[in-house]
Amino acid sequence: MTEIEHPETFHGLPVLTLPGPAQSHTAPLPAADSVAWRLESAWQGDLTFAALWQHFVDTVDTAQVRALLIGPWWQEEYESFAPVVDLLVGHADRIPALKALFLADVVSEECELSWFEMSDITPVVEAFGQLEELAVRGCDEPIDGKEPFGLQPVRHKALKSLRFESGGLPSGIVRAIGASELPALVHLELWLGVAEYGGDVTVEDLAPVLSGAAFPALRHLGLQNSEIQDEIAAAVASAPVVAQLESLSLAMGTLGDEGAEALLSGQPLTHLTSLDLHHHYISDPLVDRLRDLLGADRVNGEIHEVEDWDPEEDGHRYVAVSE
Structure with missing residues (x-):
């Protein structure tokens, strides 16, 4: 893990x-x-x-x-x-x-x-x-006799930080978060994972969070560890929530040049104090452009485990955490 x-x-x-x-x-x-x-x-x-x-x-x-x-x-x-x-x-x-x-x-x-x-x-x-x-770690691989990993929409006045670490986060949990009343929420971090381990979240499931209307106090958003990271980056590039953020993480997933181009051509990101993209598949020229845009000290573009990845030899991209 x-x-x-x-x-x-x-x-x-x-x-x-x-x-x-x-x-x-x-x-x-x-x-x-x-x-x-x-x-x-x-x-x-x-x-x-x-x-x-x-x-x-x-x-x-x-x-x-x-x-x-x-x-x-x-x-x-x-x-x-x-x-x-x-x-x-x-x-x-x-x-x-x-x-x-x-x-x-x-x-x-x-x-x-x-x-x-x-x-x-x-x-x-x-x-x-x-x-x-509240931090929660786990996957959703239903087994007979076990209650499935889940969350229903809730109203909670005090919760400031919510983090789900998963190799396969069920879409129902993401929809429930988006439908919840969490007026104090400042930090939201979701490790979305892969379909093989129950991760079936789509960009549409993230719409309430990306709208900015759900959590007016939100200042950090992490949509991470996803095998649809390029799609998520494209949605984030025009998402209203970005304007209220201080930091954004699209790390740990399969983010490549397509997603990086979307970020560069989308809404301004210069107000962010941190953009975390570590464990990515972005080519060096685009990493440099992102660093030039925000400043090298504000972009974490380290590649970590995929530093030896060669698209010509291995076209498959991996998230940082699955099994």
Whole structure:
């Protein structure tokens, strides 16, 4: 899972993985509001996530917890995330100060992104009306008996940052975001992924976001990791939302010369403080033109994993994160 790592900080706080009840931990735990707590039950013997959660609420003053990350929650097999959602929602009143939540902080050494499936996260958004930051990682590869990865349109007054990291983001989630009332939303980042892993988002699905009307406070927009990145760039080139942005990311996808030309011939981008295009397939002359337009310090055009890509030998383009 390229570009996916465990964050060292979350919501401005250092991340601390809570030791399980069977782990030796002689030092006292820090103040509950001084760290972002990470919970993981996998590979801890017979410890279930439910038991770890009970240990969390018994050991930590959860009324003071400000940030929480959910790591691997399964035991022997990759289990549905739905029971974790139920625990979070059922104990929402015990975490009244929670401002930031990361669902499925899992990296490839623990489980490939396409191997674990998220459930419907709407109840979490509705239960934590004070949340300011929500990050969600996962794909949608429906399996019998598992609730599909989903989101319904919601109204949330506090949410400022929303990020979905996926190798295949369902179009229903993008449509639900566009239909939601999120008046405080400043940062929106969507890793759209590929069709092979459930990513079926079209430019039409992005229309409410691109219109600028949905989120008047939006200042950063990331439409990333897509196999239709040229189409998205062409839509962004004339999208009203761009005028209100301070930064824009079209990184991690299959962006090529067609998309770059659309950006160069479209509406002005000179007001942006940052244009992130890393992991792209744009020819050097067009990268130079983009840098000349905005200034080299404001365009991240590094190629990363596709630096050795040769269109004559391998015409297929790859997104940065899929499986």
